[in-house]
Amino acid sequence: MPHDQVRLEVDGPIATVTLARPEKRNALSLDLMRSVIKTLEAVPADVGVVVMAAEGKVFSAGHDIAEMMDRPAEYYADLFATCTDMMTTVRNLRQPVIARVQGIATAAGCQLVASCDLAIAADTAWFATPGVKIGLFCHTPMVPVSRAVGHKRAMQMLLTGDPIDANKAVDWGLINEAVPADELDDAVTTMARKILRYSKNTISLGKNTYYAQADMPEDAAYEVATPVMAANAANENAQEGMGAFLEKRKAEWKDQ
Secondary structure, three states: OOHHHEEEEEEOOEEEEEEOOHHHOOOEOHHHHHHHHHHHHOOOOOOOEEEEEEOOOEEEOOEOHHHHOOOOHHHHHHHHHHHHHHHHHHHHOOOOEEEEEOOEEEOHHHHHHHHOOEEEEEOOOEEEOOHHHHOOOOOOOHHHHHHHHOHHHHHHHHHHOOOEEHHHHHHHOOOOEEEOHHHHHHHHHHHHHHHHOOOHHHHHHHHHHHHHHOOOOHHHHHHHHHHHHHHHHHOHHHHHHHHHHHHOOOOOOOOO
């Protein structure tokens, strides 16, 4: 596929990965998803925040239905395994990933938003898992969506296929903020800069530990989090941060 269908732009500590297939509503073809994975893996290690963005009026309409007709079973297995790989690559990236949602995000596009660590949308955007309407239930989109919005709300989206607007998506926990479209870039940059104030290694460790314990029972979650916090307390960034707090000065992180 042409390289320019997924772009990586690095501006200092912020990298932006852009879906650039607006003529196809940024549909997630097999080749496009493979390119997203490779692009995410190419993000420089010294980047502190990654923004997942898209060109055009639609963030992503989900899978490319035209490419899914009359295929052998092996194709579908590869397609959805690759989709899962893309979502887990976002989740496993050491940097926090902010979805910049300028428009519609449906099916696997909604899944991608839910898979990002944070999401900020234009208040004109909307979200849906409408696979039931074409006989293809949103089995894989429901994994991160249900974890974001809870069971009853996820089932409402999945069983009816009805969209929710950006304000409801904030209320339900699918996204963090809904802002006027002309304020979207500023809102994303502001969020990124808040994260960038802190130690990159501390943020990475925190992200990893969060997802390691997120779906565990409380006792098991403490077994994961307690030794990590103890090790974190002993490392140089925590020592620097605690020292700076006590001395009432700005911390100087060792990994910036």
